[in-house]
Amino acid sequence: MGQSLRYALFLFAAFPVALGAQGFGIFEQGACAMGRAGTGAAAPCADGSAMFFNPAGLAGLKGGRATVGVTLLDVQGAFTDDIFQAKTSLDDPLIAVPQVYISYGATSKLGIGVGLFAPYGLETQWPLAFDGRFAGYKNILQSVYIQPTIAYQVTSGLSVGGGLDIVLGKVELNQRLDLADAPVPLPGVPLGTTFSQFGIAPGTDFADVHLEATKTTVAAHFGAIYKVTDRLSLGANFLTQAKFDYAGIATFTQVPTNLVVPADLTVDPLTIPAGCSVDDLLSAPTAACNGIGLNVFNTVFTTQPVTTTIKNPSQLTLGVAYKIASGWTVLGDYQHTWWNQFNELVIVFPQDLSGALDRHLYERYRNTDGFRLGAEWAKDAKWTVRGGYLYHGGAAPAATVTPLLPEGDRNEFTGGATIKLGSVLTADLAYQYIRQNDRRGRTREPILNQVPTTGLNNGLYSFHAHLFGVSLGYAF
């Protein structure tokens, strides 16, 4: 238990930051809407994606429609450190975010459907040589929403809709532990003394940590659309918070330091002999180390349960759509996301009854506002083209920009088209470019459960992404 106490202060310094993503709140839940910058609260696309953009859009449907789509995210990011101006690039793979929508007009006023989409998620992978590996080198968050939806046309102008979301959540974090930050659990060494005070250099990996947890929860979705005139529509859409009480497993693997004690080292009352490997010293006692062994991989860093609570924040979208003559429609949406719900995160290791391994992380995210503008031109019965622009602010304050989520203010540009392939088949294509403003951030997390400050920032994060959306719709 004593060892647990000593190691408590530097574990998982950054784990939950991975979830504080405004920028990784994924709004691209349909190629049609993506092409017009995600606008559609007042006039959702006809591909069934209304289930995400505004459930009220299902009211008044004729017949049925099934749409399958995917958004591919080609994320490019890098960190350039202040001192050496050395640039480390993200190693992210091409990320695929799927969508499936099945909708049906049960009556002239009643629409029903079920949708599958993923409005929150992220994946950041950094090279193992990156200093940020101690915060997290491979971080994955997945939230898949399955939403049965119902909508009703209350009056000729007013439609309302709603859905119940069954949300499948999964979180994974991989990080390295730095021996320099690790407390020395030896008798005679003052409490809080770290290996760095014995000379171990910062950046000396000695353990690899893998955390993985899943949870299913529920949320709700509501929307309304009011047609003021044949040309002008107003819409509102609200997705409630999804709270995940995650339970998972933490596993630890020793990473060789390949360091050797070069001369007899006396730490009263022990003498660690010259030639003793530091890796042996961390393991079970061996003769080579004069019978000394900290045995941390059998006492502290053992496979054990871990729990935490994370909230996907609620979001509100207000929209307007106006049909201009000659097949043109212009759309504008305002989005507000309550990221302040992501203020502090507590990670609990239930088996550690001392509570010493538990972590309290202060994220202090702030609410964000997004503004979307889109335009669409129905050229003819076969082709519809569209484009858009959006801007939104960053959720993370200046003191919480980390390798797990180096996000910030963004400008985004989109374009797309719908092609009617036949009487029942429709294809949608879209492209989106995301340009995030460069932002100062850090690679390391504070220890001792401290509140992070901008004083820890040690470089510049840059980020941009190319998104490609494609979907195929079938009318029945």
Add this chain to the structure above:
Amino acid sequence: MTHRRTLLASALSLALLAAACHQDDLFTSRPPAYAGGAMFTRYVSFGNSITAGFQSGGLNDSLQRAAYPVLLAQAMRTTFYYPSINYVPTLDLYGCPSPISFIFSNPPTRLGSPTTPLCSLRSANIPPYLNNVAFPGADVLELLNTNYAPPQPPPSATDAYKLFLLGGRTELQRAREVSPTFVTVWIGNNDVLSAILDTGDAGQAADITPPATFTTRFDALMDSIDSFGSVQGGVLLGVVQVTGAPYVSQGRVYFAAQAAIPTMTVLPNCLAFQALSATDTAFVYVPFHYGAPIVAQAAAGVSDTLDCSNSHVISVAEAVNMISTVAQYNGAIQQAATARGWLFLDPNTLLRALAADTAAIRPFPAFPPHPAATTAPFGTAISRDGIHPSTATQKLIAQTLQGAINAFYQSAIPAVP
């Protein structure tokens, strides 16, 4: 319609341009703002105990911050980290080890109390990287080898510094992390110094790295530094003629001292010498660890004799070999500097000037009851161990380097504070 599209396109273009502006001002690192300052953006000092700041047989933050590379970096206005060792007298922490306060006791008296830890730990404020990568005991081979693989010099207590200061990595490895733009390299003293510290057979050739071996290793070290690809310039400092260190005294000085100590007899063989040049002469040298007990015994009234044919004394032939070896070392170092267009600085010029003042470098230690026995037993220029420069000399070295670098590189490094 065309007009509307043009407006939309223009607006999008402007937005793209605004978004594309790279925010260079978000970076905090800036090169020093004086002529030639960019070269000193990241300065790394290679070396041994002198460069690390070792004085009076000890090392702590108080001494480390007085080391010449720290002072030079302050003058350069460049960020410079060293592996700070706790020096907190109020907590009974004096260093690793605590510096000697009185050399004439056996063992020497060190700062602190009987309960003072043998070695105070590194400061809890750990720097992100190191600019001063020097460690006491380093010879040229130990800078070169990867993680101290064989072959290595014989084990030494100073080997602990490899872990304690450098985290088990070599000077080259720690330096490479910094991508230095400028380096100073002062290495080689320990390739010959063991010969005067050898308590069994002082001066023996086995304690000295052969010049050809030294040259090979030094060239390999420089090739490694070249491979960083970031170094724009540097200074290579020559090896000190260790026979000039006041830790060893010329036999003739002991011979003269016997007049004041009637119970001490010094044999005439201690007067041996050999002229090497118009200005240089090799003498018989008596190491402090051998001569001091004889003096102490005689001063206590017990007759004792110093015989300079003893193996503890460095003979003239051995001294000639040491002097010649250092000269060859320095020839190789100078050649390496010339090949790179770097500055070579021979510290012996400075030390000879200091030695001209016998209060700065004493030819014979100030044995008790001399008033300087406690304050500066080997002179004001040398610390209480008889080998390492005092704080004043460290500053003098920094000032010399500052002037020489400015002259050689046409830079304008401000004066050493």
